[in-house]
Amino acid sequence: MALKSWVESANDPATDFPIENLPFGVFRGAGQDGPRIGLAIGDHIVDVAGCYDAGLLEAVDELVQAACTAPGLNELMALGNDAARAVRQTVAGMLRAESLMRSELEPHLVPMAHTEMLVPCDIGDYTDFYAGIHHATNVGSMFRPDNPLLPNYKWVPIGYHGRSSSIVVSGTAFRRPHGQTRPDPNAPPQFGPTRRLDYELEVGLFIGRGNELGERIPIERAEEHAFGLCLVNDWSARDIQTWEYQPLGPFLAKNFATTISPWIVTLDALEPFRAAPFARAQGDPQPLPYLAGSQRGGFDLTLEVWLRTPAMSAPVRLSRGSFGGMYWTMAQLVAHHASNGCNLEPGDLLASGTVSGETKESRGSLLELTWGGKEPLTLPNGEQRTFLEDGDEVIFRAYCEREGYARIGFGECRGVVLPAT
Amino acid sequence: MALKSWVESANDPATDFPIENLPFGVFRGAGQDGPRIGLAIGDHIVDVAGCYDAGLLEAVDELVQAACTAPGLNELMALGNDAARAVRQTVAGMLRAESLMRSELEPHLVPMAHTEMLVPCDIGDYTDFYAGIHHATNVGSMFRPDNPLLPNYKWVPIGYHGRSSSIVVSGTAFRRPHGQTRPDPNAPPQFGPTRRLDYELEVGLFIGRGNELGERIPIERAEEHAFGLCLVNDWSARDIQTWEYQPLGPFLAKNFATTISPWIVTLDALEPFRAAPFARAQGDPQPLPYLAGSQRGGFDLTLEVWLRTPAMSAPVRLSRGSFGGMYWTMAQLVAHHASNGCNLEPGDLLASGTVSGETKESRGSLLELTWGGKEPLTLPNGEQRTFLEDGDEVIFRAYCEREGYARIGFGECRGVVLPAT
Secondary structure, X not given: OOOOEOOHHHHOOOOOOOOOOOOEEEEEEOOOOOOEEEEEEOOEEEEHHHHHHOOOOOOOOHHHHHHOOOOOOHHHXXXXXXXXXXXXXXXXXXXXXXXXXXXXXXHHEEEHHHEEEEOOOOOOOEEEEOOOHHHHHHHHHHHOOOOOOOOOOOOOOOEEEEOOOOEEEOOOOEXXXXXXXXXOOOOOOEEEEXXXXXXXXXXXXXXXXXXXXXXXXXHHHHHHHEEEEEEEEOOEEHHHHHHHOOOOOOOOOOOOOEEEOOOEEOHXXXXXXXXXXXXXXXOOOOOOHHHOOOOOOOEOOEEEEEEEOOOOOOOEEEEEEEHHHOOOOHHHHHHHHOOOOOOOOOOOEEEOOOOOOOOHHHOOEHHHHOOOOOOOEEOOOXXXXXXXXXXXXXXXXXXXXXXXXXOEEEEEEEEEEEOOO | OOOOEOOHHHHOOOOOOOOOOOOEEEEEXXXXXXXXXXXXXXXXXXXXXXXXXXXXXXXOOHHHHHHOOOOOOHHHHHOOHHHHHHHHHHHHHHHEOOOOOHHHHHHHEEEHHXXXXXXXXXXXXXXXXXXXXXXXXXXXXXXXXXXXXXXXXXXXXXXXXXOOOOEEEOOOOEEOOEEEEOOOOOOOOEEEEOOOEEOEEEEEEEEOOOOOOOOOOOHHHHHHHEEEEEEEEOOEEHHHHHHHOOOOOOOOOOOOOEEEOOOEEOHHHHHHHEOOOOOOOOOOOOOOXXXXXXXXXXXXXXXEEEEEOOOOOOOEEEEEEEHHHOXXXXXXXXXXXXXXXXXXXXXXXXXXOOOOOOOHHXXXXXXXXXXXXXXXXXXXXXXXXXXXXXXOEEEEEEEEOOOOOOOEEEEEEEEEEXXXX
C-alpha cells in the first residue's frame, strides 16, 4: 500500500487515526500554558493553534482561523461544518506523503504520549436519549415482562436532560457514589454507597451550528448541526435509579459522572460507513413527517466494551455490538430535540442511549449482560461480576471498517471506579 | 418613619427594593456597551461596575472588586456569600440617608426604566425539583386517585435535570411550542401546537460557591452554597408531557422556555422571614440523617400569579400561596443534589417545583386550578380559561412582609405567549 502520510503511525492499518479521520480534540501539551485545539494523526496530535501561529492556515477564512486559537471547540463548532471541513482538509493536505509542507508542519506535531486530553468544549447542555430499542426492550422486560416497550417508544425518540458539570474526559477516575436505596420495600430506605454500579455504552453527538430559540430544525438539515461523534459512558447506579426515578426520571443515579472519549470524529470521516436506512419491523408505525424526511441511515460503527479488574494485567472484552441498529438516527434525535423550538447550542452533547443489539454478546450494560444481576458474568480469570467493583476499569472502543477504506477509530473512553469516601 | 435612604423610591413601604433588600442583577443601560452587575434600590439600579471604576468599592477584597466588573455574576458567586455580603453592605452604607457618600454614588444610579435586564449569570446546569407536596398530591390525584403520592416522595427530594439554554429573563415573549401528542389513544399521535399550555409557579435558588466533583455538601453547610433566590416560571405543555414523559421524565414539554425574574434576593435579606422548621404530618417518616441535620426552616415568602389576557387592560390575580409549606427546604435540595458527589457550580439554578398550598386559592398551575382542564376558570371580565391562549401574559410576584421589618420583594417574572409559527 502506498504511504498516505509522512506520519508513519498514521499508515498502520490498525490505527484509529489515519489521515482520513483527523478528529478534533483539545489537549494540553507538556510545558504549554493553556488548552489547544488539535487533530489526531496516528500517535501524534497536530497543534492547530500552532499551525495558525505559523501562518499555515491562511487558506481558510479568517473567522475560522481565529476560532482555531480558542481554548475549546465552541467557536469553531458555531461556524458550521464547512469551517471544520476547511481546517481538516487544509491540515490533511500538509500531512500527505507527497506534501511539500512537511518541514513547516512537523514542528507542530506533538506525540500523544506527551499530552493530556481535555473535555473538548464547554458543554452547555447534555441530553441523553434512549434510541436503542433492544436496550429499551431488555430493561423494560425486567420491570414489565408482559409489556416491555411503552406505547410511546416507536413514536417519540425518548430523551431526558442530563448533567453537564459532571462530564469528564476519558481517563478520569471517579468515586463510587452514595445515594438513597430501598432494597427492602418493607424497611425504610438507606443512604450509602451504591451496590449496583453499572456502565452504559453510548455514542455522543456534539452540536455544531445551533438554532435560535423558537426555531425548529428540519430533519433534512439536522446533520448540518452535527459537528461529530464521540463515545459516552453513562455510568449508572441502578439501585439509586430504581428508588428515585418515578415520576420524573433518572437524576442522582446518573449525574455523579459521565465519561466521554476525547476525540470528536466528524461526519465527513464517517460518510463511507453510512448504514442502510433503518428498516422498521413489519407492523411498526412509520415516523411522523417531522422525523421522516431523511432517507439517510445512521453509521455502521462497531462498539466494544472491555473490563480490567484490579486482578487483571490486560482488559477482557465484555461485549461487541453495532450502532447501525438503533431505532432512531442521530439526525432524528436532533430534529426531535428542536421540534418544540428548543435552542441547541454549539458544544451541546446529545447521547444516543445504550447501544445494545439483539444478541447477548452485544448488550451494552451490565444490567443487561447479567439480567439485573441474576446471571453473574464469569470472567476468563475466574472472577465474577454482577455490577462494577472498586478498582474496575471500563474501556469503550469504537471503529468503522469496510473493505477498500481506511479504518476510522474513536480512540478510547476509559474510567476507573474509586472506592466511596 | 425616618428616611432610610436618600433614594426616595426605596423608602416607599410598597417597594420591592428597600435598602434592606439590594438584590443582585445584571443589566444593560441605554448607550452602554456590555452587561453590568447591579443592585436594585427602589426604582433605580446601582451600577456596581461603575462604583468599582470610581473607587467606591475599595473597602472590599480585591478579588471581590474584580468579580464586580464581570459581565455576569458567576465570578462573584464563586467567591462565596461573604463576598456578596461585603458588596451589599458597602453599597448599603453609601445609600443610607445619613451617608456622606451620596454625591459620589449618585452618578452610578441608573433609573430602571432606562435599562434592560438580562439573565444574571451563565447558568451551567438547571435542576427542577418537586418539593411541593400539595402540587405532587394534586397532580398525582389526577393520574392515580387511590395513590396520589408515590412511595419515594417523603424520603427523596424528587428532582430532574432541566434545560439551561432556553432559560430567558422576565419580559421575554416565547412561541407556543409544537410537539407530539396523542389525545385519542386509539388513533396515531399528532404533531402540532400544544393545546394545553400551562405555567408553573416556582422559586429558584442560584448556587454560589460550588463543590468539587465527588464531594458532598453537608446539610448544615448547604445555605453557604446558596447565593440567593428568584422566581421561576416552568412553562409546561401538558399534552406533550403526558405522551412523552414515561419512562424518563419531562423533556420537550418543558424545555421550549423557562422564565426567571431578573433580581436575585440574597438569603441575608430574607433572614428576618425564616419560617418555623417544617412540621411533617403525624405518621410521616423523618428525613434520613443526610437531609435532617438542619433545624432551620425555609422562608415565608408570599407568591402570587397574575394573568392578563389580550382583552384586559390590567392583570387579574389567579392565585396566592406561601413558600413556607414546601415539603423540602432549599437547604435540603442542595444537600440532596450533592449527596452523590455531583458538582454544583456557581450560577447553577435549582428550582423548587410548583408551589401550591392546601387551598384551591393557592394552586400554582392551571393544571391544578382547572383540575386538568375539567373546571374552567371564569375571569372577572367573563372570559374563561382552561389553559393559556395566545397573547396571554402571566406575571409572578413574590414578597416577604412582617410587622416591624421592611418589605422584601422579588420584582416580577413575566412572560407572554406568542402564537405558534
